[in-house]
Amino acid sequence: MNKTLQKYRKKSGTSTKTDSFVHSLNVKRMSNTQVFTTVKALRNHLADVARNKTVGFVPTMGALHAGHASLVRTSSEYCDFTVVSIFVNPTQFNNASDLEKYPRNFDKDIALLDATAETIVFAPTVEEMYPEGHEPKRMNLGRVSEIMEGEFRPGHFDGVVEVVYRFLEIIEPTHTFFGEKDLQQLAIVQRMVEEFNLPVEVVACKTFRLEGGLAASSRNERLTDEQKDKALILYQSLDRVRAEKEKYGPREARDKVKEWFQNSDLELEYIEFVDASSFEDVNEWTENTHGCIAAFAGEVRLLDNISMS
Ligand code: PAF
Numbered sequence: 001m002n003k004t005l006q007k008y009r010k011k012s013g014t015s016t017k018t019d020s021f022v023h024s025l026n027v028k029r030m031s032n033t034q035v036f037t038t039v040k041a042l043r044n045h046l047a048d049v050a051r052n053k054t055v056g057f058v059p060t061m062g063a064l065h066a067g068h069a070s071l072v073r074t075s076s077e078y079c080d081f082t083v084v085s086i087f088v089n090p091t092q093f094n095n096a097s098d099l100e101k102y103p104r105n106f107d108k109d110i111a112l113l114d115a116t117a118e119t120i121v122f123a124p125t126v127e128e129m130y131p132e133g134h135e136p137k138r139m140n141l142g143r144v145s146e147i148m149e150g151e152f153r154p155g156h157f158d159g160v161v162e163v164v165y166r167f168l169e170i171i172e173p174t175h176t177f178f179g180e181k182d183l184q185q186l187a188i189v190q191r192m193v194e195e196f197n198l199p200v201e202v203v204a205c206k207t208f209r210l211e212g213g214l215a216a217s218s219r220n221e222r223l224t225d226e227q228k229d230k231a232l233i234l235y236q237s238l239d240r241v242r243a244e245k246e247k248y249g250p251r252e253a254r255d256k257v258k259e260w261f262q263n264s265d266l267e268l269e270y271i272e273f274v275d276a277s278s279f280e281d282v283n284e285w286t287e288n289t290h291g292c293i294a295a296f297a298g299e300v301r302l303l304d305n306i307s308m309s
Pocket residue numbers: 059060061087089092160163164182185
Protein backbone atom coordinates (compact mmCIF):
# COMPACT_ATOMS: atom_id res chain seq x y z
CA MET A 1 0.00 0.00 0.00
CA ASN A 2 1.20 3.50 -0.80
CA LYS A 3 2.85 5.07 2.30
CA THR A 4 0.73 8.24 2.26
CA LEU A 5 -2.44 6.16 2.02
CA GLN A 6 -1.29 4.00 4.96
CA LYS A 7 -0.69 7.11 7.07
CA TYR A 8 -3.99 8.63 5.98
CA ARG A 9 -5.88 5.50 7.03
CA LYS A 10 -4.12 5.30 10.40
CA LYS A 11 -4.92 8.92 11.12
CA SER A 12 -8.64 8.44 11.49
CA GLY A 13 -9.13 12.07 12.47
CA THR A 14 -8.00 13.45 9.09
CA SER A 15 -11.44 13.85 7.56
CA THR A 16 -12.97 17.29 7.91
CA LYS A 17 -16.22 18.16 9.70
CA THR A 18 -17.96 18.48 6.36
CA ASP A 19 -16.58 15.08 5.30
CA SER A 20 -18.10 13.37 8.32
CA PHE A 21 -21.36 15.27 7.82
CA VAL A 22 -21.55 14.28 4.18
CA HIS A 23 -20.42 10.73 4.78
CA SER A 24 -23.14 10.19 7.33
CA LEU A 25 -25.64 10.62 4.49
CA ASN A 26 -26.01 8.43 1.48
CA VAL A 27 -27.71 10.90 -0.78
CA LYS A 28 -28.14 14.57 -0.14
CA ARG A 29 -30.45 16.54 -2.42
CA MET A 30 -29.77 20.17 -3.20
CA SER A 31 -31.33 22.33 -5.87
CA ASN A 32 -28.98 21.49 -8.73
CA THR A 33 -26.70 18.99 -7.10
CA GLN A 34 -27.13 15.48 -5.81
CA VAL A 35 -24.40 14.10 -3.59
CA PHE A 36 -23.54 10.40 -3.37
CA THR A 37 -20.89 8.99 -1.09
CA THR A 38 -21.04 5.26 -1.81
CA VAL A 39 -20.26 3.38 -4.99
CA LYS A 40 -23.45 1.38 -4.66
CA ALA A 41 -25.77 4.40 -4.31
CA LEU A 42 -24.09 6.23 -7.18
CA ARG A 43 -24.19 3.24 -9.52
CA ASN A 44 -27.85 2.54 -8.69
CA HIS A 45 -28.72 6.15 -9.44
CA LEU A 46 -26.81 6.18 -12.74
CA ALA A 47 -28.42 2.88 -13.73
CA ASP A 48 -31.83 4.50 -13.11
CA VAL A 49 -31.34 7.83 -14.84
CA ALA A 50 -28.42 7.57 -17.26
CA ARG A 51 -28.89 4.29 -19.14
CA ASN A 52 -28.18 4.90 -22.85
CA LYS A 53 -27.40 8.57 -22.13
CA THR A 54 -24.10 10.40 -22.37
CA VAL A 55 -22.37 10.84 -19.03
CA GLY A 56 -19.57 13.37 -18.61
CA PHE A 57 -17.12 12.94 -15.76
CA VAL A 58 -15.14 15.80 -14.21
CA PRO A 59 -12.65 14.51 -11.61
CA THR A 60 -11.65 16.98 -8.90
CA MET A 61 -10.03 17.09 -5.50
CA GLY A 62 -12.47 19.77 -4.37
CA ALA A 63 -11.50 23.38 -3.57
CA LEU A 64 -13.41 24.14 -6.72
CA HIS A 65 -12.73 27.32 -8.68
CA ALA A 66 -13.60 28.99 -11.97
CA GLY A 67 -11.42 26.47 -13.86
CA HIS A 68 -13.46 23.54 -12.54
CA ALA A 69 -16.67 25.45 -13.27
CA SER A 70 -15.60 25.81 -16.88
CA LEU A 71 -14.92 22.02 -17.14
CA VAL A 72 -18.35 21.36 -15.63
CA ARG A 73 -20.03 23.75 -18.05
CA THR A 74 -18.28 22.09 -21.02
CA SER A 75 -19.35 18.66 -19.79
CA SER A 76 -22.96 19.76 -19.39
CA GLU A 77 -22.94 21.18 -22.90
CA TYR A 78 -21.56 17.90 -24.32
CA CYS A 79 -23.39 15.35 -22.17
CA ASP A 80 -26.83 14.50 -20.79
CA PHE A 81 -25.47 14.05 -17.23
CA THR A 82 -22.37 15.33 -15.48
CA VAL A 83 -20.73 13.53 -12.58
CA VAL A 84 -18.20 15.53 -10.55
CA SER A 85 -15.99 13.65 -8.11
CA ILE A 86 -14.72 15.41 -5.01
CA PHE A 87 -11.97 13.30 -3.51
CA VAL A 88 -8.56 14.33 -2.20
CA ASN A 89 -6.67 11.28 -3.39
CA PRO A 90 -3.97 10.36 -0.85
CA THR A 91 -2.15 8.02 -3.26
CA GLN A 92 -1.02 10.85 -5.54
CA PHE A 93 0.66 12.89 -2.79
CA ASN A 94 4.32 12.17 -2.17
CA ASN A 95 4.39 14.74 0.61
CA ALA A 96 2.22 14.20 3.70
CA SER A 97 2.15 17.89 4.63
CA ASP A 98 0.95 18.81 1.10
CA LEU A 99 -1.91 16.33 1.55
CA GLU A 100 -2.72 17.69 4.99
CA LYS A 101 -2.74 21.29 3.78
CA TYR A 102 -4.70 20.63 0.61
CA PRO A 103 -7.69 23.04 0.83
CA ARG A 104 -11.01 21.37 1.63
CA ASN A 105 -14.35 23.18 1.70
CA PHE A 106 -17.19 20.91 0.74
CA ASP A 107 -20.05 23.37 1.32
CA LYS A 108 -18.38 26.01 -0.83
CA ASP A 109 -17.76 23.41 -3.55
CA ILE A 110 -21.43 22.44 -3.61
CA ALA A 111 -22.47 26.10 -3.72
CA LEU A 112 -20.22 26.66 -6.75
CA LEU A 113 -21.61 23.59 -8.53
CA ASP A 114 -25.15 24.64 -7.67
CA ALA A 115 -24.52 27.96 -9.38
CA THR A 116 -22.85 26.34 -12.40
CA ALA A 117 -24.93 23.45 -13.77
CA GLU A 118 -26.93 20.41 -12.78
CA THR A 119 -24.47 17.82 -11.52
CA ILE A 120 -24.23 14.54 -9.68
CA VAL A 121 -21.46 14.70 -7.09
CA PHE A 122 -19.54 11.63 -5.99
CA ALA A 123 -17.68 12.31 -2.73
CA PRO A 124 -16.43 8.98 -1.40
CA THR A 125 -14.30 8.24 1.65
CA VAL A 126 -10.83 6.75 1.20
CA GLU A 127 -12.21 3.39 2.38
CA GLU A 128 -14.98 3.51 -0.22
CA MET A 129 -12.50 4.24 -3.02
CA TYR A 130 -9.84 1.82 -1.86
CA PRO A 131 -11.52 -0.97 0.13
CA GLU A 132 -9.37 -3.69 1.69
CA GLY A 133 -8.03 -5.91 -1.09
CA HIS A 134 -8.10 -3.09 -3.69
CA GLU A 135 -5.33 -3.63 -6.26
CA PRO A 136 -4.06 -0.37 -7.77
CA LYS A 137 -4.05 -0.31 -11.56
CA ARG A 138 -0.54 0.26 -12.82
CA MET A 139 1.00 0.84 -16.22
CA ASN A 140 4.41 1.65 -17.58
CA LEU A 141 4.22 5.39 -18.14
CA GLY A 142 7.71 5.96 -19.58
CA ARG A 143 9.26 9.36 -20.11
CA VAL A 144 6.14 11.47 -19.52
CA SER A 145 6.11 10.32 -15.88
CA GLU A 146 9.86 10.74 -15.34
CA ILE A 147 10.36 14.41 -16.07
CA MET A 148 9.04 17.67 -14.60
CA GLU A 149 6.06 16.73 -12.36
CA GLY A 150 7.19 13.09 -12.41
CA GLU A 151 10.73 13.98 -11.38
CA PHE A 152 9.73 16.35 -8.59
CA ARG A 153 6.74 14.33 -7.32
CA PRO A 154 7.85 10.68 -7.46
CA GLY A 155 4.91 8.25 -7.53
CA HIS A 156 2.43 11.07 -8.23
CA PHE A 157 1.33 9.76 -11.62
CA ASP A 158 0.95 6.17 -10.37
CA GLY A 159 -1.56 7.60 -7.88
CA VAL A 160 -3.32 9.55 -10.64
CA VAL A 161 -3.63 6.41 -12.80
CA GLU A 162 -4.92 4.46 -9.80
CA VAL A 163 -7.63 6.97 -8.89
CA VAL A 164 -8.75 7.90 -12.40
CA TYR A 165 -8.95 4.23 -13.44
CA ARG A 166 -11.02 3.47 -10.33
CA PHE A 167 -13.39 6.37 -11.03
CA LEU A 168 -13.83 5.32 -14.65
CA GLU A 169 -14.59 1.78 -13.48
CA ILE A 170 -17.21 3.06 -11.00
CA ILE A 171 -18.86 5.79 -13.08
CA GLU A 172 -18.47 4.34 -16.59
CA PRO A 173 -18.73 7.77 -18.23
CA THR A 174 -18.90 8.25 -21.98
CA HIS A 175 -16.67 11.38 -21.76
CA THR A 176 -14.19 12.70 -19.25
CA PHE A 177 -12.94 16.28 -19.07
CA PHE A 178 -9.37 17.26 -18.15
CA GLY A 179 -7.73 20.68 -18.12
CA GLU A 180 -4.63 21.34 -20.23
CA LYS A 181 -3.03 23.04 -17.24
CA ASP A 182 -1.94 19.61 -16.03
CA LEU A 183 -0.42 18.69 -19.38
CA GLN A 184 1.39 15.54 -18.20
CA GLN A 185 -1.68 14.30 -16.33
CA LEU A 186 -3.78 14.79 -19.46
CA ALA A 187 -1.24 12.86 -21.61
CA ILE A 188 -1.11 10.05 -19.03
CA VAL A 189 -4.88 9.70 -18.83
CA GLN A 190 -5.07 9.62 -22.64
CA ARG A 191 -2.42 6.85 -22.67
CA MET A 192 -4.19 4.92 -19.93
CA VAL A 193 -7.47 4.99 -21.83
CA GLU A 194 -5.65 3.71 -24.95
CA GLU A 195 -3.62 1.08 -23.07
CA PHE A 196 -6.64 -0.46 -21.33
CA ASN A 197 -8.96 0.18 -24.27
CA LEU A 198 -11.48 2.02 -22.09
CA PRO A 199 -14.74 3.12 -23.76
CA VAL A 200 -14.47 6.79 -22.82
CA GLU A 201 -13.51 9.92 -24.75
CA VAL A 202 -10.95 12.13 -23.02
CA VAL A 203 -11.82 15.77 -23.76
CA ALA A 204 -8.93 18.24 -23.33
CA CYS A 205 -10.10 21.67 -22.11
CA LYS A 206 -8.21 24.95 -22.32
CA THR A 207 -6.55 26.29 -19.17
CA PHE A 208 -8.82 28.77 -17.42
CA ARG A 209 -6.88 31.96 -16.64
CA LEU A 210 -7.61 34.73 -14.17
CA GLU A 211 -6.85 38.39 -14.81
CA GLY A 212 -3.19 38.84 -15.72
CA GLY A 213 -2.93 35.21 -16.86
CA LEU A 214 -2.61 33.31 -13.58
CA ALA A 215 -3.88 29.77 -14.21
CA ALA A 216 -6.89 28.94 -12.02
CA SER A 217 -5.81 26.40 -9.38
CA SER A 218 -7.06 25.15 -6.01
CA ARG A 219 -3.65 26.03 -4.63
CA ASN A 220 -4.26 29.75 -5.38
CA GLU A 221 -6.52 29.73 -2.30
CA ARG A 222 -3.42 29.46 -0.17
CA LEU A 223 -1.86 32.60 -1.71
CA THR A 224 -2.13 36.10 -0.30
CA ASP A 225 -3.21 38.85 -2.73
CA GLU A 226 0.40 39.98 -2.94
CA GLN A 227 1.58 36.44 -3.73
CA LYS A 228 -1.12 36.16 -6.40
CA ASP A 229 0.28 39.27 -8.09
CA LYS A 230 3.82 37.96 -7.88
CA ALA A 231 2.74 34.54 -9.17
CA LEU A 232 1.84 36.15 -12.51
CA ILE A 233 5.50 35.65 -13.39
CA LEU A 234 4.79 31.99 -14.26
CA TYR A 235 2.44 32.80 -17.13
CA GLN A 236 4.13 36.08 -18.03
CA SER A 237 7.57 34.54 -18.50
CA LEU A 238 6.19 31.78 -20.75
CA ASP A 239 4.23 34.37 -22.69
CA ARG A 240 7.28 36.61 -23.02
CA VAL A 241 9.38 33.73 -24.39
CA ARG A 242 6.62 32.97 -26.90
CA ALA A 243 6.57 36.63 -28.01
CA GLU A 244 10.37 36.80 -28.29
CA LYS A 245 11.03 33.31 -29.60
CA GLU A 246 12.39 34.48 -32.96
CA LYS A 247 15.29 36.01 -31.02
CA TYR A 248 16.51 32.86 -29.25
CA GLY A 249 16.12 29.09 -29.05
CA PRO A 250 14.68 26.93 -26.24
CA ARG A 251 18.01 26.46 -24.47
CA GLU A 252 18.67 30.18 -24.16
CA ALA A 253 15.01 30.72 -23.24
CA ARG A 254 15.48 28.41 -20.24
CA ASP A 255 18.41 30.54 -19.02
CA LYS A 256 16.41 33.73 -19.51
CA VAL A 257 13.47 32.43 -17.46
CA LYS A 258 15.88 31.35 -14.69
CA GLU A 259 17.32 34.87 -14.69
CA TRP A 260 13.85 36.49 -14.51
CA PHE A 261 12.99 34.30 -11.53
CA GLN A 262 16.21 35.21 -9.75
CA ASN A 263 14.88 38.75 -9.65
CA SER A 264 11.50 37.67 -8.31
CA ASP A 265 10.11 36.43 -4.99
CA LEU A 266 9.25 33.01 -6.39
CA GLU A 267 11.54 30.03 -6.38
CA LEU A 268 11.71 28.33 -9.76
CA GLU A 269 11.58 24.54 -9.64
CA TYR A 270 11.80 23.82 -13.36
CA ILE A 271 11.38 25.43 -16.75
CA GLU A 272 11.31 23.09 -19.73
CA PHE A 273 10.46 23.37 -23.39
CA VAL A 274 9.23 19.98 -24.56
CA ASP A 275 7.43 18.31 -27.40
CA ALA A 276 3.86 17.91 -26.09
CA SER A 277 3.54 14.37 -27.55
CA SER A 278 6.90 12.75 -26.75
CA PHE A 279 7.79 14.99 -23.80
CA GLU A 280 11.36 15.08 -25.12
CA ASP A 281 13.27 18.37 -24.70
CA VAL A 282 13.42 20.41 -27.89
CA ASN A 283 16.42 22.27 -29.23
CA GLU A 284 14.42 24.34 -31.65
CA TRP A 285 10.87 25.66 -31.71
CA THR A 286 8.24 23.49 -33.39
CA GLU A 287 4.44 23.72 -33.65
CA ASN A 288 4.14 21.16 -30.86
CA THR A 289 6.51 22.82 -28.36
CA HIS A 290 5.09 23.61 -24.94
CA GLY A 291 6.78 25.65 -22.26
CA CYS A 292 6.23 24.03 -18.84
CA ILE A 293 7.03 25.67 -15.55
CA ALA A 294 6.72 25.04 -11.79
CA ALA A 295 7.65 27.41 -8.98
CA PHE A 296 7.04 28.02 -5.30
CA ALA A 297 5.32 31.13 -3.97
CA GLY A 298 6.25 30.69 -0.32
CA GLU A 299 5.16 27.14 0.49
CA VAL A 300 2.69 26.92 -2.36
CA ARG A 301 3.76 25.04 -5.46
CA LEU A 302 2.29 26.38 -8.71
CA LEU A 303 2.54 25.12 -12.25
CA ASP A 304 1.62 26.24 -15.72
CA ASN A 305 2.29 25.53 -19.39
CA ILE A 306 1.49 27.12 -22.71
CA SER A 307 1.91 26.23 -26.34
CA MET A 308 4.84 28.13 -27.84
CA SER A 309 3.18 28.51 -31.24
O1 PAF B 1 -6.18 17.14 -11.29
C1 PAF B 1 -6.64 16.75 -10.19
O2 PAF B 1 -7.29 17.49 -9.47
C2 PAF B 1 -6.39 15.32 -9.75
O3 PAF B 1 -5.13 14.88 -10.14
C3 PAF B 1 -7.47 14.32 -10.22
C4 PAF B 1 -7.51 14.19 -11.73
C5 PAF B 1 -8.82 14.80 -9.70
C6 PAF B 1 -7.20 12.94 -9.65
O4 PAF B 1 -7.22 12.94 -8.26
